[in-house]
Amino acid sequence: MSSTQFFLNRPISLSPPPAASRHRAITPRACLNVDMQPESVKNLTLKSKEVIEMEAKVLVGTYARNPLVLSSGKGCKLYDPEGQEYLDCTAGIAVNALGHGDPDWVRAVTEQANLLTHVSNVYYSIPQVELAKRLVDSSFADRVFFSNSGTEANEAAIKFARKFQRISHPELKKPATEFISFTNSFHGRTMGAVALTSKEHYRSPFEPVMPGVTFLEYGNIQAATELIQSGKIAAVFVEPIQGEGGIYSATKEFLQSLRSACDDVGSLLVFDEVTSFLFY
Numbered sequence: 001m002s003s004t005q006f007f008l009n010r011p012i013s014l015s016p017p018p019a020a021s022r023h024r025a026i027t028p029r030a031c032l033n034v035d036m037q038p039e040s041v042k043n044l045t046l047k048s049k050e051v052i053e054m055e056a057k058v059l060v061g062t063y064a065r066n067p068l069v070l071s072s073g074k075g076c077k078l079y080d081p082e083g084q085e086y087l088d089c090t091a092g093i094a095v096n097a098l099g100h101g102d103p104d105w106v107r108a109v110t111e112q113a114n115l116l117t118h119v120s121n122v123y124y125s126i127p128q129v130e131l132a133k134r135l136v137d138s139s140f141a142d143r144v145f146f147s148n149s150g151t152e153a154n155e156a157a158i159k160f161a162r163k164f165q166r167i168s169h170p171e172l173k174k175p176a177t178e179f180i181s182f183t184n185s186f187h188g189r190t191m192g193a194v195a196l197t198s199k200e201h202y203r204s205p206f207e208p209v210m211p212g213v214t215f216l217e218y219g220n221i222q223a224a225t226e227l228i229q230s231g232k233i234a235a236v237f238v239e240p241i242q243g244e245g246g247i248y249s250a251t252k253e254f255l256q257s258l259r260s261a262c263d264d265v266g267s268l269l270v271f272d273e274v275t276s277f278l279f280y
Contacts, residue, residue, distance in 0.1 A: 151188025
């Protein structure tokens with residue numbers, strides 16, 4: 001048995017990938033996956049160093065990765081191409097709550113893939129309706145909106161909040177459109193969600209980001225209450241447990257004060273529970 005190592009989500013800086021010297025068009029034959037299986041099988045035997053070198057040639061250098069290639073996993077264990085075992089302490093950044101290769105999950109995905117893959121949102125979907133009903137029956141929610149990621153859920157919440165304010169106050173020429181977020185928050189990296197994310201290094205490369213966001217001290221009841229009462233706030237975004245911010249839990253009093261202040265003036269309160277719900 002090989003030794004176990006801890007796999008932490010701590011990216012390091014890597015040198016930028018070299019410029020590609022030549023480009024080859026993808027042929028229709030390749031798109032149809034003709035004669036591609038031998039190459040795919042071959043790639044399963046690639047060593048870590050070869051994978052890292054290949055990525056530098058073919059992928060945009062968006063992320064500064066750890067120099068670690070992960071090729072398989074089971075439960076909370078991960079393995080690299082050389083067979084080294086690691087303990088997964090990130091759960092895919094809080095999305096693999098069931099671990100890797102959970103038999104019930106694999107069975108459900110396989111059954112659905114064999115039955116129906118994707119029909120888009122212009123048709124009704126039986127599994128979607130059944131899951132929504134289970135969520136409504138077991139929670140405080142009246143209705144459900146599905147998205148592909150936490151970031152997209154926050155983007156949807158931004159749109160929900162602004163549309164809600166316009167519909168709720170048709171008499172106002174300028175309904176509430178601004179938002180409150182908090183220090184050390186992380187709500188995503190798309191243009192709306194990154195504007196709600198307090199860490200400057202996420203926002204600065206893409207400025208100007210969406211305006212109208214005020215960052216307040218996490219847990220400061222007075223500051224939040226006063227700004228909400230101004231009537232300018234469409235919604236407050238808060239993480240009950242801050243994940244990337246350092247695993248800080250909001251107090252019961254703080255969250256209750258936000259709920260009360262929002263209810264008083266008609267602002268929405270958005271709980272970003274992606275990390276706290278799926279991971280902690």
